[in-house]
Amino acid sequence: MATVPEIDHAFLSALASQENIEMFSVADLRADTVDYHRLPAASLEPLHLAIVIGKRVSPTVLDTLEDGPNLIYYHHYRQVNFLLDRVALKIASEIESHGYRALPVAASQLVDWKEQLGHVSHKRLAWLAGLGWRGRNSLLVSEKWGAKVRLASILTNLPLEPAKPLNKDCGSCKRCLDVCPAHAIKDAPADFDRAKCADKLKEFTKTRGIGVSICGLCVKVCCGSAG
Ligand code: SF4
Ligand code: SF4
Numbered sequence: 001m002a003t004v005p006e007i008d009h010a011f012l013s014a015l016a017s018q019e020n021i022e023m024f025s026v027a028d029l030r031a032d033t034v035d036y037h038r039l040p041a042a043s044l045e046p047l048h049l050a051i052v053i054g055k056r057v058s059p060t061v062l063d064t065l066e067d068g069p070n071l072i073y074y075h076h077y078r079q080v081n082f083l084l085d086r087v088a089l090k091i092a093s094e095i096e097s098h099g100y101r102a103l104p105v106a107a108s109q110l111v112d113w114k115e116q117l118g119h120v121s122h123k124r125l126a127w128l129a130g131l132g133w134r135g136r137n138s139l140l141v142s143e144k145w146g147a148k149v150r151l152a153s154i155l156t157n158l159p160l161e162p163a164k165p166l167n168k169d170c171g172s173c174k175r176c177l178d179v180c181p182a183h184a185i186k187d188a189p190a191d192f193d194r195a196k197c198a199d200k201l202k203e204f205t206k207t208r209g210i211g212v213s214i215c216g217l218c219v220k221v222c223c224g225s226a227g
Contacts, residue, residue, distance in 0.1 A: 007098045009160050012091055016053050019087045023054030023142065023149060027128035028162035034128075036120050038111040046101055047155035049162060052122065052129045053087060054142070054149040055080050062148065062220040068181065068204050069214045077150070077214055081107040084152035092154050100158040107152040116198060116213070122151035130163035136185050137176045137218035138192040143168070146222035147176075168225075176218040185218060 013024040027050040036044060061076040084107040092102035105119050123140040126132060132149075135141035142149050143166075170189075177185045182200035184193040201213035 007094060007100075007158065012051065012094065012160075015091060015094065016087055019083065019090070020055070021053050021084070021087050022056050022145075023052070023126075023131055023151075025052055025126075025129035025131050026050070026160045026162045027052055027125045029125075029128075029155070031162070032124075032128055034120060034124060037117050039119050043103075044155065046157045047103060049156050049158065049160055050120075050125045050129065051091060051154040051156060051160070052126045052131060052151060053084060053091070053153070054126065054131060054140075054151050055084050056145050057148045057150060057219060059148060059220075062216060065216045065220050067217075069208055069210055069216050071208075071210065073216050074210045074212065074214060077212075077216075080150045081152075084150060088152045088154050092156075095154070095156055095158050098158075101156060102158065103155040105153045105155065107150055116194075120153065120155075122153050125153050126151050127165055128162075130166050132224070133166055133168050133170070134189045135176070135222065136170050136174065136187070136189050136192070137180070137222060138185075138189060138194070138197075139219065139222070141170065141222060141224050143225045146224035147219045148222065175221045175223075179217045179221050181215075181217065 016024045029048050064072055088104035092104040095102035109118055111119055126140045132140045132142035139147040141147050182196040184197040201215055205211055
């Protein structure tokens, strides 16, 4: 008789790795305030952990960006999101098949257009899971790939050992300040001008035939600890 594999951190991270997902970690949602949007509180109550997965964005594709987004980046961005969503579904299905609860949250899905919010901030969960820090560009910056990563999350009650946030920041690096066409990036991450960035992305959606809010310029130059 076939044996059912034990479901634990090693099993799930191997499953993600087989699908070319480079980042996998666990956040304790009780360790910090996490805001949820458009999800019933009662359904979230038992889900005290989040598995956060991250997929590297191709530096080769990013190198094609000059003064804003282009169609090849748009296609790549969508494919990375599809892969993350597919792996999040696979992980959630495995967890549920072992009798636990698991809620995969889409890599890129706005549930509040005005405020540009998803159900939950993957960046916040990734920070809690020790996958990086909040950069001057307001993105999750990982040590190895900088901001060249996209994220998805699976909220769960499967007992897993959570990681802790990193005690790191951008240090003296300010590479993204000069490339931002909206001048939205400031010295302090807290001073990031979200409205200016959003206006520029809106402009790009109208002028470049892309139709979604992407840019990529501050992602392209961000190399994490490599500066
Ligand atoms: S996404 Fe573009 S406009 Fe927004 S902060 Fe980055 S470089 Fe600036
Ligand atoms: S480019 Fe440098 S300053 Fe900007 S977010 Fe990345 S590490 Fe931080």
